[in-house]
Amino acid sequence: MFGARIKRSEDPRLVTGNGRYLDDLGHDALEVAFVRSPHAHARILEIDVTDALDVDGLVAIYTYDDLDARMTEPLPLLIPHPTLTHGRTQHALAIAEVNYVGEAIVMVVARNRYIAEDAAHRIAVDYEILPAVVGIDVARTAEHLVHDDVPGNVAAFMVQETGDADAAIDMAPHSLQLDLAIERSASMPMEGKGVLARWDNDDQSLMVHTSTQTSTSVRQAIAAKLSLPVDRVEVVTPDVGGGFGVKIVHPWPEEVLVPWAAIRLGRQVKWTEDRREHFISSAHERGQLHQVRVGYDDDGRLLGLSVKFWHDNGAYTPYGLIVPIITSTQLLGPYKPGVYRVEFTSLYTNTVIVTPYRGAGRPQGCFVMERTLDAIAADLGLDRTVVRERNFIQPDEMPYDQGLIFQDGRPLVYDSGDFPASLAKLKKLVDWDGFEAYRAQAHADGRTVGIGMACYVEGTGVGPYEGGHIRVETDGSVVVSTGLTSQGQGHQTMLAQIVADELGVSFDRIKVTTGDTRRFKYAVGTFASRTAVMSGSAVAMTARKVREKALRIAAQALEASVDDLEIVDGHVQVKGAPSSQIDLGAVAVLSNPLRYAFDTAAQRATQFASPADPNQPPVSAGESPGLEATDFYSPMRSTFANGMHAVIVETDPLTADIKILRYCVVHDCGNIINPMIVEGQIHGGVAQGVGGALYERMEYDTNGQLLNASYMDFLMPYASEVPIVEIDHLETPSPLNPLGVKGAGEAGVIPGSAAIASAIEDAEGIAIHRMPISPSELFHLRLASRATGLSNQKDTE
């Protein structure tokens, strides 16, 4: 099953309309709507709810003043860091000041969402409007502050370096400088956030369903904020309609407010986010400004690289500095940078918070490195792929220590990868060497085409750990659980494939649950392309334990040696003599010595059914009843996947419309469990990469109003905008985990802007240093370039 394109077990349910997403649950629950700030920065003077009180169907209205105990404290700062000297988080409901359009101020509970919105609209809030800080330039100029006690709007200032990069650049034969920018986009899953909570007063326990990427951590956060014992709180992740990072943040204000209200009201309470709310009160990412200095030799080899960048973190920093730290470290890609220095300033703005979106800072880093290498190639008149080849870390240099600290707090050491081989495959796939002939033909036809490429490296499978639990039931079915969550990646299928192989059972007899704290309580979450590595490894290790126990018990029952046994299709049998066998269900029965047989099969395990050793207790020391096991995988370090993309674009000479003609991917995620699922992940990532390169940006005006808070004006690509993706694989197994796998979830999106910018620049002969780019913007770049007569601008020192 490992390596097989098995159809997903999730599908029959989902395609027939039997999915159970958050809003499909809790039909009888009360529903919630919020009054959210219409201003980017304001003091709340007064909240007048009078007009809302007589709305028929209204149940309750809550403001900050109604909150109690730990609910009055700010939401947690999830990932502290020593350089995050001025971290700030919001309160569940705003107290005194709001810092972005969308910040929640009043919670309304009513019979249904229609009525809740009616009431919310009748609540009048009086504001003193304060100056809004929008955009990196305004933030760093700091004429106005987002938070009064954060000087310069600086949340953090961080430097990592491996030596004196500036000196290395000064001494290099060549150097250049670039200013680069990427604008904000967002995860935008098709399903927004949602929370459903029920307080069981008889049991004194809380059950929460939430569309999250981390049920175990939300559980802890809810228990803490509501001052409940953790074991009285359960969090179950329903079917989730996509996450892409935005649902890893927790607890959202609503994730604590909805349970809090459910307890107070003694009723089930549900909140389902609508699309506008998602735009203005979830999270965005990608906005950064970079200044690069690079020194290189005559062959284009990097001697020194110094990057300064400014990261827009929005109004608060619940997720700490993960995104800019990833940018800082993953910017290096598959290359040896010479001496490297990276410095970033993380800035507050009066906009939506910034937390990871698929790629989580890597797309920005990749854009910077790849544009820099392209600039070097242009300066020296070298083929762009030759410059890459000359800077690659070679396979025999693995493991390669970049000398930095990665987002998991551990050294940035690449474990494996064959970058020259990946690039060779890519060049072949896209016919890189044949492109000039193609371009000449196109030119003769009056068409403008260009080719671009970009490489990246992705640290996947970050820790601290994940776990697996497997139990073989007495009917031979296998129940598997892991604590992290699923948002469409086919985890149930992928993990079942692993167990099927490790345990020797049929795929169809395996049932996998994820993200349910009732079933597995210790987990981290789904992010950073870690599930196959972390839960895959944990589940494999767990299955091996179960297998070992099964063989031990079966050996006794079959009076054979463990070494002579194998498990085939759920039967433990003697190798070469398969008629001597016992099925796993029966082994499960035997594993649990019983006094009472609850059914016929169970009789086998009762005290008089078979001879027992009177000198041993029924359950030996160190053993437990049941054919089950739990195990955890905790990695030394992240394991590094890599990939390379090549893009051919066509630009319309008149309208400046940009079309992608070919999109080629070479991808290395180590051993592949289900190639169909991995390719699907790449397709989806590429679509988001194309979106980020040509269509998607968050348009804030200077007052902090999000002008395009809808799908009409935030341009996620349809099928008509996404090219066919041609994929080739390389597999350099990971030496770090039992399965040799690396993560694949984010790969597709990382080099999108870099490769597409490279191709457009190649087509137009105009420097593309800012993404995304629209036809209108290309039109203006053409005008500017014709006016100044310059193209491929750079400063050579």
Place this chain on the structure above:
Amino acid sequence: MEAEALVHVEFTVNGRPHELEIPARRLLSDTLRHDLRLTGTHVGCEHGVCGACTVLLDGDPVRSCLVFAVTMQGADITTVEGCCTPGGGMGPVQQAFQDCHALQCGFCTPGFITTITGYLEENADPTAEEAREAIAGNLCRCTGYQNIVAAVQRAAQLKQAQLKARDAT
């Protein structure tokens, strides 16, 4: 303040007649999901752009989030649940989606399934280009569309095979 006035409306969903007393402003998407408990139809944007809420109205795909349920007097509506086989199993379009790995999170999927079901009635044998055009009004954030395009053609294939099998008996 008074409770909202209710309006009487009757329509058929997946072959079953329904009589409802609902507020005029109740969107068809909400009526299907919450009044009739047919939660297969999903709501992604409520402004008619994403297509997750698409159902068949008298056989033609429409956005149920852009329709007030009370205007559906006498209508014949099919949701994704109605695209199953009589036993509740996967119909040809649904089977094609599984065959082609055309869904990941599954949230947008019902809207695609109804759209494609309606489309194949008009064009039983689409080319790859026509298939892509047919689904170019529905958003998906997970799949990058490639496998959905393949599923359109696969569904056409399965439908043809079904028809042939039926004709043969």
Place this chain on the structure above:
Amino acid sequence: MKPSPFTYHRPGSIPEALEVLAELGDAGKVLAGGQSLVPLMSMRLAAPAHLVDINHLTELDTVEVTDTYVRVGAIARHSRVGRDQAAYDAIPLLRQGLLNVAHPTIRNRGTTVGSIVHADPAAEMPAVLVLLGGTVELRGVNGKRDVAAGDFFVGPMESATRPDELAVAVMFRRPPHGSGSAFVELARRHGDYAMCGVGAVVGTDAEDSITSARVALISVGAGPVLVDVTEAITGSGGAFDEPALIRLVDERIDPETDIHASSEYRRHLAHVLTRRALDMAREHALRRRRERGA
């Protein structure tokens, strides 16, 4: 995003509908396809207290073709009008324009008359109407009022329809024999509102020379912008004096900058797409002539 409450009216006949509209005055809004109105209401950008549902007035679901016009009834869906073969043979520009309207799913519910009454400067069918010429037939309790296409679009999202009036049909005039037409637009994504769009109708003579040319542009003014470019025709065979063409267009359009396109870019597109639409319209005319064997 849920709409505010409203009172719902389902009149059983046109006279009943007109009575209700007269009573409601400003407080009433007609509900036909709803593809523009409903999202506005869900976002609470519009909150009419009364909606008058005309979707069941089946006598308004008509597409009528005569020697001189195609008449589209108020609740004929875009998709129905687009599919109608007789309408296409009479006025190909109808289908050419309709294929650019949003996506097929929207066209299954949205109405052509509704789109025209909505008067969005970015909408295609108002441009088709002014380009062809025709009238909008308005009815009220006090009688009938026909408004000429050129007088119907008053401003952005504003038509000449009074609150107590129902637009029961739009009459599109058939272009003369030998005409060709085209509609071309550039949008950010397939099915989006165009950054700029141009419909063109050219007249040709028996020698295939262009004798007349008109264009209507969308998304570059307060409504559809009609420009007669006949004077820019040079020689025979369909050449245009580019500077003259550009001047004529520039005189009429007033593009704005928004998040999708700058005004300069829109202006540039207006020039490029006008040229493209005219070329395509001419080819269309030639093709039609050949097909008819004339």
